[in-house]
Amino acid sequence: MEEINSYTAADKLENDHLAIVRSYLSQTSNPFDRLNFTPGHCVGSAIIVSPRAELLLLHHQKLKRWLQPGGHGDPGEVSALQIAQREALEETGILLNAKEGKLFDLDLQQIPAHGAEPAHLHFDLRYLFILSEEQQIATTEAHQVRWFNNQELGDIMSDSGMERVVTKLRANGLVL
Numbered sequence: 001m002e003e004i005n006s007y008t009a010a011d012k013l014e015n016d017h018l019a020i021v022r023s024y025l026s027q028t029s030n031p032f033d034r035l036n037f038t039p040g041h042c043v044g045s046a047i048i049v050s051p052r053a054e055l056l057l058l059h060h061q062k063l064k065r066w067l068q069p070g071g072h073g074d075p076g077e078v079s080a081l082q083i084a085q086r087e088a089l090e091e092t093g094i095l096l097n098a099k100e101g102k103l104f105d106l107d108l109q110q111i112p113a114h115g116a117e118p119a120h121l122h123f124d125l126r127y128l129f130i131l132s133e134e135q136q137i138a139t140t141e142a143h144q145v146r147w148f149n150n151q152e153l154g155d156i157m158s159d160s161g162m163e164r165v166v167t168k169l170r171a172n173g174l175v176l
Contacts, residue, residue, distance in 0.1 A: 001025055001080075003103045004018070004021060004022060004025060004103075004106075004125075005022070007103055007106070009106075010105070010164060010167075010168055011164060013160060013164070014105070014106065014107070014164060017106055017107060017108045017123075018106060020108060020123075021042075021106055021108075021123050021125075024039065024040075024042075024123060025042075030078075031123070032072075032073035032077055032078055032080070032083070033073075034072045034073065036120075037117065037118050037120040038120070039120060039121045040111070040120040040121030040122055040123060041072070041073075041120070041121075041122070041123065042073070042080055042122075042123045042124075042125060043070060043071055043072055043073070043080070043083065043122045043123065043124050043125070044070055044071070044073065044079075044080035044081065044082070044083030044084035044085075044087065044124075044125055044126075044127065045067075045068045045069065045070025045071075045084050045087070045124055045125070045126040045127070046068060046069045046070060046084040046085065046087065046088040046096060046101070046126075046127055046129055047068050047104055047105065047126050047127065047128045047129065047165055047169070048068070048069070048088060048092070048094065048096070048129050048131065049128070049129070049130045049131065049169065049174050049175065050131050050134065050147055051131055051132065051133060051134060052134075052147070052149075052176075053149075053150070053173075053174060053175050053176035054147035054148055054149050054175065055068075055147065055148050055153060055166070055169065055175050056068075056069070056092060056094070056137070056145065056146075056147055056148075057145070057146065057148055057156070058091055058092065058139075058142035058144065058145040059142065059143060059144040059145075060142075061143055065156070065158040065159075066148070066156045066158070066162075067162065068126065068162075068165070069084075069087050069088040069091040069092050069142075069145075070083070070084055070087050070088075070124065070126070071083070071087045071091075074086070080125035080127070081098055081101050081103075081125075081127050082098060084096075084101065084125070084126070084127045085098050085101065085127075088129070091139075091142045091145065092137055092138070092139065092142070092145050093135075093136065093137055093138025093139065094131075094135045094137065094138075095135075096129045097129075100129055100130070101127035101128065101129050102127060102128050103125060103126070103127055103128075104126055104127060104128035104165070104168065105126040105128075105161070105164060105165050105168065106123070106124060106125050106126060107124045107126065107161035107164075108121055108122070108123060108124070109121065109122040109124060109161070124161070126165065128174075130174065148175075149175065149176065150170065150175045150176050153166050153175065
């Protein structure tokens with residue numbers, strides 16, 4: 001994953017995460033296998049910005065917070081960018097052009113044990129997609145999906161990783 005080698009972190013926490021992701025990738029042959037629990041596995045997410053400079057988020061029922069579309073790889077998938085693109089389509093109905101996706105952020109999330117799955121890490125590789133034209137949202141998997149403007153984003157930030165994404169978007173004039 002060449003893009004990880006050339007990626008520059010935005011702050012100390014993201015830099016720490018970057019070092020952990022690089023170490024993990026150097027030690028595993030299948031980083032997207034969702035059955036890798038020691039210490040975890042890579043997932044892909046889509047940071048989608050509208051032509052009106054709004055951010056698309058979905059409400060995660062289990063976690064009860066607003067997050068970007070994303071998730072696990074399907075068997076055989078080996079690209080976080082393609083995972084982010086597929087998950088965005090499944091969760092929002094928006095078809096993204098993989099050629100336009102750029103690694104924008106990376107985050108580590110501690111996933112608690114659930115059922116037969118032990119506690120593990122998600123190495124979340126987040127790709128930025130800036131839409132050139134409006135697209136209709138078609139919620140399929142997510143129960144609630146909507147666009148947020150800059151003012152609304154301050155009211156829903158729930159973790160340091162999402163706060164960092166919004167800070168980066170604001171610094172680049174991508175949410176208004």
